[in-house]
Amino acid sequence: MSEKLTREELAAALEEMGERARIASRFLATASTALKNKCLLAMADALEKEKEVIQEANAKDIEAGEASGLSGAMLDRLRLTDARLKSTAEGLRVAAGLEDPVGRIISSTLRPNGLKIDKVSVPIGVIGIIYESRPNVTVDATGLCVKAGNAVILRGGSEAIHSNVALAHCLDRAAISAGMPEGAAQLLPWTDREAVSILLKMDEYVDLIIPRGGEGLIRAVVEQSTIPVIKHYKGVCHVYVDADADEDMALRIAENAKCQRPGVCNAIETLLIHESIAPSFAPKVAERLEKRGVELRGNDRFRELVPSALPASEEDWSEEYLDLVLSVAVVPSLEVAVDHINRYGSGHSDAIVTANPEAAENFLAAVDSSTVYVNASTRFTDGAEFGMGAEIGISTDKLHARGPMALPELTTYKYVVRGDGQIRE
């Protein structure tokens, strides 16, 4: 896209971007809700008005992708159809309508010496988003970051570079026309690794990195970054069918959690069945899932009950299939099920189906995942389903944000202390 720069030139250019983002973030931090919303609405309008320019750029990416042999699924994710551009613009309008997460008083204390201490939500500052293929992330991430008062530095994948440049250019001009300073949303025009490796050390300018993409991308970011990273690793989710489960409910939940949309992170990859219910339940669930085209890979005890299942290997238990494949184990106890989930799972979403309240509470307390369910499908782990409005992702991290991550998680806080001359004795 741009000429090849030396590492020094690249570092200087990135530092300039960092400096611009930092300055813009100071402005955004105290920007009114009205101004931020005006900016999001201007961005939405601009996307629709400049549809043709954006789609022309997108066509270049599609052409290059076809030439380089991208899969049909990848090409589909890349494509900015009319409908996708419209729903992306709509997403910005939805974000404009959400409550401003900045300026909430989280807690308030009056100390005996008269100091009033408010803990107040404030923007994080400058957020770096590193993502792959889908160009709509350029818009979605910018919208949420700006709504939460943050400047954003975007670095998309090389497959989408023409689309991303066109989108970012459009967003940037719209933001400026709405009264924002330059640098509120900047896209790196370089897609080589060197630019990312420089960016990940710019802790003086960037406060948080959110990588969106496959495990390989996220791991590479974590290895290099001196900036805090919030990780959205894979979803190896489980349903555990307890001894005291309602079998019909368990069938419905297992089927929904696996089949309703198998390619997403909150779909299950493993089903665990208590041995006392297995003789009755295992053949039923196998029939139900096989009818939906699911390939079953079981442990020995499951395969004794369901001979059509393939044998599961050790690797199967930590595999994120994202497909109509399910590993299944018959387990001797709730404790073994919990240990299995804590060992092989990814800390994303896990459910127990049981009519036994004690078993339910044990499971909810002992499973170390962002979201734990009793008697519901794991598919509900989602910002919208949780009533949060738009989400920027689902964190499998434990620090700062865990589970669905929406506008409040794009803020931090400060302590605001008001006195009338207090000094410390």
Next chain:
Amino acid sequence: MSEKLTREELAAALEEMGERARIASRFLATASTALKNKCLLAMADALEKEKEVIQEANAKDIEAGEASGLSGAMLDRLRLTDARLKSTAEGLRVAAGLEDPVGRIISSTLRPNGLKIDKVSVPIGVIGIIYESRPNVTVDATGLCVKAGNAVILRGGSEAIHSNVALAHCLDRAAISAGMPEGAAQLLPWTDREAVSILLKMDEYVDLIIPRGGEGLIRAVVEQSTIPVIKHYKGVCHVYVDADADEDMALRIAENAKCQRPGVCNAIETLLIHESIAPSFAPKVAERLEKRGVELRGNDRFRELVPSALPASEEDWSEEYLDLVLSVAVVPSLEVAVDHINRYGSGHSDAIVTANPEAAENFLAAVDSSTVYVNASTRFTDGAEFGMGAEIGISTDKLHARGPMALPELTTYKYVVRGDGQIRE
């Protein structure tokens, strides 16, 4: 302290510690408040009962420190006197009396489909503490981590290795006697860098690293770690005396913030004075501070008013003196003061002195620091002064914990979702 291991042996030994910590953390996560408190009280009693053994070990460190030429101040920090051991044990008893931060319902939602979603505080898991010289950190950090339901892996400095081993051994046996599993609090017996560099990559076992020490230590940790780090960088704090300040109040606050305890992170290093009040205020504050033995280093405009001040260099503005030295600048406006603080400060604690509410609110909103004050000394940034009970440090980070970090910041949360068979349509 222990034999030299090969890197492979060291990695294997550390992995075993990690595995033990992970298992202990599962137990701790669901341990009752009563059991955790019993454990802290048993630790406190054991410290007092085993005082002599601990002090013998401490004497070895002191001897080695004297032989290797540690400064008097360093030796003093190392020494476990009767009074220090007593107050360290007392700290554990205080922690036992604090509210359990685990199990709080942070928020609760009932969704239209009948799902009940609780956001509940839970322990983080396994916390690694990397620290220098003061051996009492071994006890303080363990107490707070265990109270919040976390297992802890400690890595102290080589100067305190005998003391730390004796303390950790004492704490570990007390914990086990109180009913905790092995591995709740483990100390690395190796003080070489290799052990730390392995530990910092153990993201499978360790959820959070808290480094306590100088900037060099913290930066080295951040460079290497693939585990999230909460940083406690330096405190370059400011008092800004606005045009509309009450001069007497400003004198008291400046003196207190600089002199009451100059060696701590919430003492100020820079004083900023609005030009319109400077002709009257600058000579007064200089006289007051010089009487207390403070060396002043000023910009040109300050030195015109206070000729006794030395000239400040560019480096002075970001220097953490931790001593009776103060850089002082006369500035033309509130905006310039805010820019100065955001540029040279460390995001710790900064105050404005003013009788003008609008100036106060502008300052509070625009200064990007963990704690911002109007008309009070920066010396109040402290867990106890904030009414939080014991603190594990003061974070200059923005993610997860900012400012004084106490028990609630040693927890994360999970979403607990209760249904009656809900599936996603």
